[in-house]
Amino acid sequence: MTVSFNLNLKGKKILIIGGGRVATRKIKSLLAEQAIVRVISPIVTTSIRLWVEQGKINWLQRKWQHGDCSGAFLVIAATDNPEVNLQIAMDCNDFQLLCVIDQPEQSTISFPATLRRGRLTVSVATDGASPLFSRQLRDKIGLDLADDTADYLDFLHQLRRSVFNRISDIQERKWWNQEALRPEYHDRKKQAQLLSIFHSEE
Ligand SMILES: C[C@@]1(CC(=O)O)C2=NC(=C\c3[nH]c(c(CCC(=O)O)c3CC(=O)O)Cc3[nH]c(c(CC(=O)O)c3CCC(=O)O)/C=C3\N/C(=C\2)[C@@H](CCC(=O)O)[C@]3(C)CC(=O)O)/[C@H]1CCC(=O)O
Ligand SMILES: NC(=O)c1ccc[n+]([C@@H]2O[C@H](COP(=O)([O-])OP(=O)(O)OC[C@H]3O[C@@H](n4cnc5c(N)ncnc54)[C@H](O)[C@@H]3O)[C@@H](O)[C@H]2O)c1
Structure with missing residues (x-):
């Protein structure tokens, strides 16, 4: 293994x-x-x-x-x-x-069979059993990924850095990072609103 x-x-x-x-x-x-x-x-x-x-x-x-x-x-x-x-x-x-x-x-x-979408890497391996299976599964996962995956991860990254810089309590950090995973935050306007909470405190 x-x-x-x-x-x-x-x-x-x-x-x-x-x-x-x-x-x-x-x-x-x-x-x-x-x-x-x-x-x-x-x-x-x-x-x-x-x-x-x-x-x-x-x-x-x-x-x-x-x-x-x-x-x-x-x-x-x-x-x-x-x-x-x-x-x-x-x-x-x-x-x-x-x-x-x-x-x-x-x-x-x-x-591994690899797929990149901006900051996301998907890697599939089978310990050498079947590279073709790895490729097939990688391609299947690729079809399930939303078109905005790269942008959405940039948003999550930006939010997480802001949270890290502004909040010291680990549970509270986790709450914000979890909040950003809600489906509504695939919307650009909603993303900007969430980010502005942190930037307005600057
Ligand atoms: C995933 C991928 C990534 C990449 O290569 O970047 C990859 N092999 C790919 C394709 C592919 N490989 C083979 C065929 C011909 C069809 C067939 O035989 O199945 C094709 C298809 C083609 O070529 O189109 C044959 C083959 N492969 C290995 C051996 C030697 C052996 O098993 O002993 C033999 C037999 C040679 C022979 O019989 O002479 C060994 C390895 N191949 C691996 C990775 C590693 C295990 C990954 C895992 O754990 O799943 C490992 C262990 C080492 C390594 O190479 O790193 C890439 C697809 C991704 C993509 O397409 O994007
Ligand atoms: N791991 C994998 O993903 C995978 C996939 C398919 C096949 N294979 C295995 O890989 C082997 C190579 O496959 P290929 O399709 O790339 O072969 P290929 O014939 O296309 O390429 C072989 C290369 O090796 C070079 N070479 C030969 N002897 C050399 C030496 N002494 N020094 C430096 N270079 C030398 C040749 O000039 C050539 O460029 C196959 O025989 C097969 O066993 C592995």
């Missing part, structure tokens, strides 16, 4: 070995995170080439060599050669995060 975390990868070095279809999908989900991404692979997909040309990622056009993994915060072994992927795993130390795309038992992390 695994424990889920939300990783802040800003400024962290991520090494991806292999530049095929799976590597491309993993890079796509990492690109928004302001991480420093390097790919080592003799051949890469058109998407990866484009990201390289746009200066978004760095590419070493060659095969993986022993020692390449040193200094990376996260290593993704994504070649189509299981033997090479295993060697990469052996090359990593215990302090590096590692995802071996064809050998989950060698990995310390795996990628």
Whole structure:
């Protein structure tokens, strides 16, 4: 079994070995995170080439060599050669995060099926049982989300910060944060009214 975390990868070095279809999908989900991404692979997909040309990622056009993994915060072994992927795993130390795309038992992390709506992240995983089930459930949850989810979370965030700054009693803070979850606060005017209670006290 695994424990889920939300990783802040800003400024962290991520090494991806292999530049095929799976590597491309993993890079796509990492690109928004302001991480420093390097790919080592003799051949890469058109998407990866484009990201390289746009200066978004760095590419070493060659095969993986022993020692390449040193200094990376996260290593993704994504070649189509299981033997090479295993060697990469052996090359990593215990302090590096590692995802071996064809050998989950060698990995310390795996990628969930993910959906973002502003500040909301939905992540679905099955401990490797069925990535397709994860994807399907993620998409189902996405259909149930209201169109205003990102804006509504910005409102909840703003309210919670105001409550935190103005109110010291924890029960009272909880009351306001609970109040904001009522369906009527999906209305922009109602949101503004609630926020103004705190701003008028400034
Ligand atoms: C969710 C998603 C996220 C992402 O990749 O970002 C993801 N796999 C996705 C797609 C996908 N994966 C596979 C297929 C082909 C169909 C099939 O076989 O089912 C497709 C479909 C496709 O490619 O279209 C096959 C596959 N996957 C793994 C193995 C190795 C093994 O199980 O041993 C094999 C067999 C290879 C073989 O047989 O050769 C392993 C992993 N795949 C994971 C995640 C992790 C577990 C997640 C969980 O716990 O649910 C884990 C453990 C490690 C990891 O990769 O992090 C993404 C969908 C999200 C999206 O589409 O947005
Ligand atoms: N985890 C997942 O989500 C998932 C999904 C589907 C398949 N898989 C597994 O992942 C493997 C790779 O899938 P793919 O579709 O990305 O393959 P692919 O053939 O599209 O890409 C393989 C890449 O590895 C590179 N490569 C090969 N040997 C290398 C080396 N020694 N050093 C550096 N780079 C090297 C190739 O140049 C190529 O860019 C499959 O064989 C399958 O077992 C995993």
